Amino acid sequence: MNQSTRVSLVTTPHKGIRNFLAQLSLQAGFTDYADRAAVEALKQRFEEICVLLEEHAASENNFILPALEARVPGSAAHDEADHEELHQLQDSLLAQLNHILDSNHTGQEARQLGYAFYQGLSRLHAGHLEHMLEEETVTQVLMWQHFTDEEMMQIHGQVIRSIAPPVMLAWMKYILPAQTPDERLQLLGGMQASAPAPFFRQVLGVAREVLPVSAYIQLEAGLTSAVAG
Ligand SMILES: [Fe+2]
Structure with a gap:
């Protein structure tokens, strides 16, 4: 069977992730960081996206990577380390946004801090793009070599059942247009x-x-x- 016609566990969520990271980068670029309401709106969008990124990493860490590790020892460590590194970067970016909102900055200071946030977000965006491509071209290919489509559908079912309905609705908002x-x-x-x-x-x-x-x-x-x- 051609690999492109086989079950993929990552294609659908990754389309959503590419969509929302692009939208977030755009919003971070046009936000005036001296405008408190605009920064609040950016934070709200970022927090919604963090929930989806964390759900996605948890699905991979809890269901996909352990199944792969059991059949191909040593294969999960790289993706798990990426997840941890991206999570830490995400937390530090959220702290940067809170710092812009919490402290008594002048408009100019807020804009300087905002530009630093924008650049950090670009690092997060780039890190996710690289990570997703590697999952699609390395991890998913290993899955195809060691699992049948029926077995992957079982893992897919476990992932879907673990997602709370409001989180699934938030995923739909970004996946469907992509x-x-x-x-x-x-x-x-x-x-x-x-x-x-x-x-x-x-x-x-x-x-x-x-x-x-x-x-x-x-x-x-x-x-x-x-x-x-
Ligand atoms: Fe991942």
């Missing part, structure tokens, strides 16, 4: 078949909010014909 129409239809078709109806309606609500109108109409038509068929 996917191709086919990927989106497949993801939501799977949810429609397995998730409780009220939760699926909430997911559709998020889709309506974040997708361009034409993409939402296309998605809805695909889901309806799947149900009808």
